[in-house]
Structure formats: structure tokens, C-alpha cells
Amino acid sequence: MVTLPTNRDENWRYANLRPLAKARIDAVAANTSSNPAIALPAPLPKYEQWVFVDGRFAANLSHPAPNSYASLLNARDAGEEFAAMLDAAIATEGPDFALARVNGARGDAVLHIAPPDGAEALIEVTFVASAEASAGTSYPRVQVHAGRGSHVRVVERHISTGGADSMVNAAFDLALRADATLDHCRLQNAGDRASSFDTLTAHVGERASYRLRTVTLGGLSSRSTILVKLAGRAARCEFHAASIANGTQTHDMFAEITHAAPDTVTRELYRGIATDRGKLGFNGKMVVRESAPGADSEQSLKTLLTGAGAEASVRPQLEIYTDRVRAQHGATTGKLDDQMLFYLLSRGIDRRQAQTLLQWAFIEDAISRVDCAELRVEIEQLVAAQLNEVSALEGLLGP
Amino acid sequence: MSASPNPLLKIENLSAKVGGKNVVQGLSLTLKAGEVHAIMGPNGSGKSTLAYVLAGRPGYEITGGSVEFLGKDLLAMPAEERARAGMFLGFQYPVEIPGVNNVYLLKAAVNAKRKAAGLPEVDAYEFLQLVRGKMKLMQMDESFLSRGVNEGFSGGEKKRNEILQMLVLEPTLAVLDETDSGLDIDALKVVARGVNSLRSAERGVLLITHYQRLLDHIVPDHVHVLTRGKIVRSGDKTLAQELEKRGYDWVLEVA
Numbered sequence: 001m002v003t004l005p006t007n008r009d010e011n012w013r014y015a016n017l018r019p020l021a022k023a024r025i026d027a028v029a030a031n032t033s034s035n036p037a038i039a040l041p042a043p044l045p046k047y048e049q050w051v052f053v054d055g056r057f058a059a060n061l062s063h064p065a066p067n068s069y070a071s072l073l074n075a076r077d078a079g080e081e082f083a084a085m086l087d088a089a090i091a092t093e094g095p096d097f098a099l100a101r102v103n104g105a106r107g108d109a110v111l112h113i114a115p116p117d118g119a120e121a122l123i124e125v126t127f128v129a130s131a132e133a134s135a136g137t138s139y140p141r142v143q144v145h146a147g148r149g150s151h152v153r154v155v156e157r158h159i160s161t162g163g164a165d166s167m168v169n170a171a172f173d174l175a176l177r178a179d180a181t182l183d184h185c186r187l188q189n190a191g192d193r194a195s196s197f198d199t200l201t202a203h204v205g206e207r208a209s210y211r212l213r214t215v216t217l218g219g220l221s222s223r224s225t226i227l228v229k230l231a232g233r234a235a236r237c238e239f240h241a242a243s244i245a246n247g248t249q250t251h252d253m254f255a256e257i258t259h260a261a262p263d264t265v266t267r268e269l270y271r272g273i274a275t276d277r278g279k280l281g282f283n284g285k286m287v288v289r290e291s292a293p294g295a296d297s298e299q300s301l302k303t304l305l306t307g308a309g310a311e312a313s314v315r316p317q318l319e320i321y322t323d324r325v326r327a328q329h330g331a332t333t334g335k336l337d338d339q340m341l342f343y344l345l346s347r348g349i350d351r352r353q354a355q356t357l358l359q360w361a362f363i364e365d366a367i368s369r370v371d372c373a374e375l376r377v378e379i380e381q382l383v384a385a386q387l388n389e390v391s392a393l394e395g396l397l398g399p
Numbered sequence: 400m401s402a403s404p405n406p407l408l409k410i411e412n413l414s415a416k417v418g419g420k421n422v423v424q425g426l427s428l429t430l431k432a433g434e435v436h437a438i439m440g441p442n443g444s445g446k447s448t449l450a451y452v453l454a455g456r457p458g459y460e461i462t463g464g465s466v467e468f469l470g471k472d473l474l475a476m477p478a479e480e481r482a483r484a485g486m487f488l489g490f491q492y493p494v495e496i497p498g499v500n501n502v503y504l505l506k507a508a509v510n511a512k513r514k515a516a517g518l519p520e521v522d523a524y525e526f527l528q529l530v531r532g533k534m535k536l537m538q539m540d541e542s543f544l545s546r547g548v549n550e551g552f553s554g555g556e557k558k559r560n561e562i563l564q565m566l567v568l569e570p571t572l573a574v575l576d577e578t579d580s581g582l583d584i585d586a587l588k589v590v591a592r593g594v595n596s597l598r599s600a601e602r603g604v605l606l607i608t609h610y611q612r613l614l615d616h617i618v619p620d621h622v623h624v625l626t627r628g629k630i631v632r633s634g635d636k637t638l639a640q641e642l643e644k645r646g647y648d649w650v651l652e653v654a
Contacts, residue, residue: 338457339494340494340496342456343490343493343494344496344504345455345477345479346454346456346481346482346487346488347482347504347507347511347564348479348482348568349479349511350511351479354479357496357499358499360499361499363498364497365497365498
């Protein structure tokens with residue numbers, strides 16, 4: 001029996017864990033219907049589509065490429081593959097891994113993406129949550145094993161249907177061999193009542209580059225646990241995260257990036273906006289081990305509070321065990337800049353539109369790095385909708 | 400010059416506080432259509448405060464007097480309404496707004512004004528043509544349009560951008576707060592050309608400046624000297640030249 005994390009656990013203080021306590025821990029029963037009435041986002045050109053409903057593969061909604069590097073494995077085989085891939089095992093003890101362990105025990109098939117050396121792959125994975133939490137939990141699981149010099153783009157979406165108070169507990173295990181590049185874009189756009197939990201581990205080899213972009217918009221409670229190990233010399237991680245919490249939403253993130261080898265590089269940027277009574281948490285921990293001289297780490301964490309009851313907790317943490325390191329870290333929580341606001345008002349722009357524009361300008365930093373044009377447009381539209389002002393931003397959006 | 404019954408701007412006995420300090424103290428000034436007035440004064444005389452009070456920046460407490468703009472009570476209007484009614488403030492230190500691009504700001508500003516006047520939104524193509532023309536006049540590269548508002552602009556580029564916005568918005572009254580500061584002579588000429596191109600019988604300009612050199616290029620109809628929050632001396636353009644020769648101490652002595 002796994003002990004689930006609580007708010008007393010060090011890295012879980014700001015997460016909204018109430019839905020977790022209420023949800024049924026069993027996996028949602030297999031959906032035997034043909035998954036009608038699910039409105040999927042427009043497929044991205046050139047990407048193969050893999051769709052999972054309530055954690056189970058939906059063949060009728062999916063379009064894998066012929067000779068795809070992606071396949072479905074059972075949990076046990078996937079585990080063996082993964083262990084064989086790693087140069088050093090990633091620790092999986094403690095509360096940060098509790099949800100991933102539950103996923104491993106209860107989940108169904110694993111989407112296994114394994115492009116061989118030098119290969120390229122474009123894969124879009126959509127997770128749809130349709131069942132109520134009282135019917136069980138969805139357990140999506142993805143593994144990416146990127147071969148030497150391969151280039152993988154993974155677009156991962158989370159949506160829910162019918163306003164369900166669904167519970168998702170997702171797990172991602174990523175391993176990049178030398179010189180591999182993984183562009184991973186995650187868009188969490190679940191419904192207002194949904195809960196979304198995920199655990200991601202990444203093992204980045206020599207000169208390999210892991211680029212993670214996350215956009216968190218949906219869910220009553222959303223919590224991401226991201227654990228990246230820069231294991232090989234000159235391994236690189238870029239992590240850009242955007243989050244907008246409205247109403248009574250809570251978006252919490254814990255990201256621990258460990259520099260374990262020389263000349264490893266991290267670029268981390270977080271921009272969060274909390275409106276109404278929204279709550280944001282971002283706990284960004286950087287560890288530079290003794291084995292990582294020449295490490296270079298930059299972290300910029302900013303939140304903007306625009307609601308009277310909005311809250312944010314931004315917590316940069318730095319643990320350095322070597323002298324030869326370059327680290328730049330900054331964290332701020334603030335309100336809209338009065339000077340910028342007055343500048344826009346003085347040009348005749350109405351107050352509400354000016355406020356929206358400034359929020360847009362603030363969050364844009366974190367989404368401008370999404371390099372798939374179609375996805376970028378979609379994200380911008382969704383961000384504008386989340387700011388409740390699509391019309392105010394007309395002309396700013398689009399390619 | 401015949402007295403116009405309806406001045407663009409009529410400031411009467413205006414007093415304002417900022418941070419608990421009286422910065423404007425009993426200032427009166429009337430500016431008619433077609434006129435360019437220069438307000439000169441030493442640092443700390445209240446020049447920028449006057450500009451901000453006219454544009455409606457929060458944080459300034461009006462403790463007395465009145466301001467009419469086109470016959471309406473200016474001080475009762477929020478900043479955005481003042482702009483839509485035809486007031487423009489050229490900032491001394493324009494703020495950078497990364498993430499909002501210049502062309503978007505220009506278009507949003509023009510449309511806000513048109514909407515207030517009951518006009519339809521501007522045609523996108525015609526608008527771009529218009530902006531391009533004005534940019535040429537201001538010797539600005541078109542790449543500025545797609546950059547964030549003032550983002551990474553040099554001091555001179557920011558000032559040109561202020562004048563560009565003014566030319567596109569075609570205000571009835573432009574209040575230019577030390578638009579000349581930090582400009583080299585070439586940039587000063589470009590900025591002056593922009594301001595002069597806007598001069599017309601229907602418009603007015605209030606130039607706030609510390610130095611006389613701007614007034615060699617934008618010749619004012621009236622010059623006022625501001626010290627300690629009030630106008631102590633008014634005259635024509637020769638007053639500016641005299642100030643340049645004799646310094647502000649001279650005015651302070653006379654006052």
C-alpha cells in the first residue's frame with residue numbers, strides 16, 4: 001500500500017490534494033463504447049496521433065504512423081526496457097514518487113516511444129478524461145527512449161469532457177541518449193472540475209538536450225512533479241512553464257533539476273498569473289553535484305497576481321556542491337506595473353483591455369518558445385480565452 | 400491675433416500635490432487652437448508634474464483650480480477618455496512593454512479613439528500604409544513595428560516612437576514632456592520635423608523643455624517660465640533666447 005503525499009510533505013505544501021483523497025484509486029473500467037462525442041483538437045500536421053481515453057488506448061481515434069517508433073507495451077515489459085536504458089537508476093523512493101508508483105501498479109498499457117539512433121519522430125499524444133473520479137482514476141503512462149542523435153518532438157495534451165470531476169494520475173519516464181534532442185510540449189487544458197497529477201522523470205545523456213514547454217490552464221487542481229537529471233557531460237535542459245489559475249484553481253509545480261555531470265546547462269523560466277482566488281505554486285530546485293564542475297544554471301520565476309484573493313508561492317532553491325558553477329536565479333511576485341498601465345491608458349486604450357494586454361505580455365515570455373507554429377497559435381488562443389479576453393488580444397495572436 | 404472664444408486648454412489657478420508635496424501652485428495658462436506654447440523651467444519646477452496632471456496619471460492630488468479641455472472638465476475624465484478626446488502625452492521616459500508589439504498598440508489606440516467618436520475600426524491595409532508613411536518621416540525602420548513597445552530601444556528611438564504615436568493618433572493637443580532630452584542634434588531635427596508636421600490651425604502643442612535648443616527647431620508662439628509650480632514670466636520666443644543667455648537664476652531674481 002503506497003502512502004500518498006500530503007501537504008505536510010516538503011515539496012507538496014501548496015498542492016490542492018483534496019481531490020486526490022476523494023477519488024477512487026482503481027483504474028477507470030475500460031470504455032467499451034466507441035468513444036463518441038469526444039471533440040479532439042485539430043491534429044497537428046505531420047504528427048502521428050495517439051489518443052487515450054481514461055488512460056486506455058483509443059484505436060478508433062488514433063492515427064499512428066506506419067512503421068511508427070511508438071508502440072504499446074505492458075507495464076512490466078516497459079519497466080524492463082527502461083531500466084536497461086539508463087546508465088544510472090533514478091531513485092524512486094519517497095512521496096514525490098508515490099503517485100508514479102500507484103500509476104505503475106494500476107495502469108494499463110504504456111505508450112513506448114523509442115526512435116533508434118539518428119531517427120526523427122513527431123508524436124502527438126492526447127489524453128482525454130471522461131469518467132467521474134467516483135468511477136476511478138485515469139493512469140496514462142508514457143516512456144520515451146531517444147536513441148543517440150535522434151530528434152523527437154512530443155506534443156502532449158490533456159483534456160476532459162462533459163465537465164467531469166475526473167482524476168488523472170499520469171507518469172512520464174524519459175531517457176535521452178548522447179546527442180539526442182527531445183522537444184516536449186505539454187498543454188494541460190482539462191475542465192474546471194478536473195484534477196490532473198503527473199510525475200515526470202528525465203535522464204539526459206551526454207550533449208543531449210531536453211526542451212520542455214508546459215502550459216497549464218485547466219483543472220481545479222493541477223500538480224506536476226518534474227525531476228530531471230543531467231547525467232552526461234554537457235547535457236542541457238530548457239524548461240519554460242506558463243500557468244494561469246482563475247476562479248478557485250490551484251496549479252502547483254515542483255521541478256528538481258540535478259546537474260550530475262560537468263558543463264551541464266539549465267535554463268528554467270516560469271510565468272504564472274493568478275486571477276480571482278486562483279493559487280499558484282512553483283518550487284524550483286536546482287542541485288549542482290560535486291561531479292558537475294562548469295555547470296551553468298539560470299532560473300527566472302515570476303508570478304503576477306491580479307485578483308484580490310489570488311495567491312502565489314514561488315520558491316527557488318539552490319543546492320551547490322562545487323565551486324566551479326555559474327548560477328543566476330531570480331524570483332518575483334507582483335501586481336500589474338502601474339507605469340505600463342498608465343502608458344496604455346494614456347493612448348486611449350480602455351482599462352480592461354490594457355490590463356489584459358499586460359497580462360498577455362507577462363505570460364508571452366513563457367510561451368514564445370513553443371516552436372510548432374500550429375500549436376503555438378492554438379496555445380495563444382487558449383491563453384487569451386483563459387484571460388477572458390480573446391477580442392482584446394485580436395491582432396496579437398496568430399503567426 | 401484674435402481671441403478665440405473657445406481655447407483648447409484653459410488652466411486656472413491649478414494646484415497639485417504629489418507625495419504630500421505641493422508641486423504645482425496656482426498655475427494658469429490658456430492655449431488656443433493653432434498655438435505652440437513652450438514651458439521652460441529648472442529641474443524640480445513642476446514641469447513634468449504638470450504634464451502628468453494633464454494626462455491623468457494616478458498619484459497626483461489636485462488641491463485647487465480647474466482645467467478645461469475643449470470646454471470640458473478635464474480633471475473629471477479618466478486618462479483613457481482624455482486621450483480619446485484628443486489629448487496626447489509624449490513621455491519623458493517612455494516605458495518598455497515587451498510582449499505587446501508597436502503596431503498592435505498603434506492600432507488599438509487608433510481604434511479606441513475611433514470607437515469613442517462612433518467611427519468603424521480602421522482598415523488594416525490603409526492603416527499600415529499610413530503608419531509606414533509616418534515612420535519614414537521619423538526615419539524609423541519598419542522592423543520597429545513588430546518589436547515590443549519600446550523594447551530595447553535606445554533613448555532616441557523611444558522619443559521618435561513617441562512622436563510616431565502622436566503623428567498616427569493626430570491629437571488635438573499634444574503635451575510633450577522633455578521630448579528633446581537625450582537626443583543628439585540629428586535626432587532632435589527629426590523629432591522637430593515630426594512635431595512641425597502636426598502643426599495646424601486646429602491643433603495645439605504644449606512643449607515642456609529644459610533647454611532652448613528644441614525651440615530653434617519648433618518655434619513657439621508663447622514661452623512661459625515655470626518655477627516653484629507657477630508661471631513667473633511669459634513672453635514670445637525671444638524669452639527663450641534670453642533664458643539661454645542669462646540662465647534661470649535671472650528669472651528667479653526678477654520673480
